[in-house]
Amino acid sequence: MEGMGSACRPDATAHEPGVGGLTLNAYNIMRRPRLVARRQAEKVSASLSSSPTRAALSVVILISGRGSNMEAIVRAVQAGRIPNVSVRHVISNVADAPGMETARQHGIECSAVSDMGELAAKLRQLKPDIVCMAGFMRIVPPEIVREHTVLNIHPSLLPMYPGLHAQRQALEDDAKWSGCTVHYADEGVDTGPIIVQYAVPVKPGDTEEALSGRILEKEHVAYPHAVMLVAGRIARERAQVTGSGGGGGGGGGGASTGQR
């Protein structure tokens, strides 16, 4: 989603106390990343495993190209690391996106769409519980984010460096840290409540390619983590609605929020 213009929000960090130019959320994740992530993962995984929801929660992934984040989510689901979740479909706005072939190799059904109207119709038909934009280079229309729970991944510690070439922006800014963010998509570009952030150092002499590669490694951890947190939230909310308990998973994620 990043890339189609940039809604820079220079005041956004003002809402949270910052540490060394980073949001408090990013700072905490850097200080205790493994402990925080492991505790959340244990809680949410337990909640999903004990979920009374019979059918697995369905995930549809939107891609435009390589699809490595899509594959990271698929692998995590297939390895049982995101219990009670199923990747049902991959949709690309680029008919020959390499990620489509990767998805097929994993046994996932794929479709290409030629415009956002077709995408909206396809999603209405599929009725996914979660839609993941993973390198999807189109702005999705407002009705899609209103009708579905839509997540996006961006290669920076938002709200820093939204929009195109986030890694280049970090280098040009002489940032000491960058990373990736998975967030709920709203009607803006790279805005919306943050679910998880993973930080990486920017090293002296880094090229855009080197920094992108270091961030991408974290993206492949961050996206499955975020899907697990959001699936856990949905499972707990449904359990509360049906009054059936739903396991004691706390979870919540870095800034996991109860949006939509």
Ligand code: GRF
């Ligand atoms: C990733 O860096 C992601 O953050 C950005 O686009 C890239 C997509 O990579 N939105 P891939 O297609 O998932 O390999």
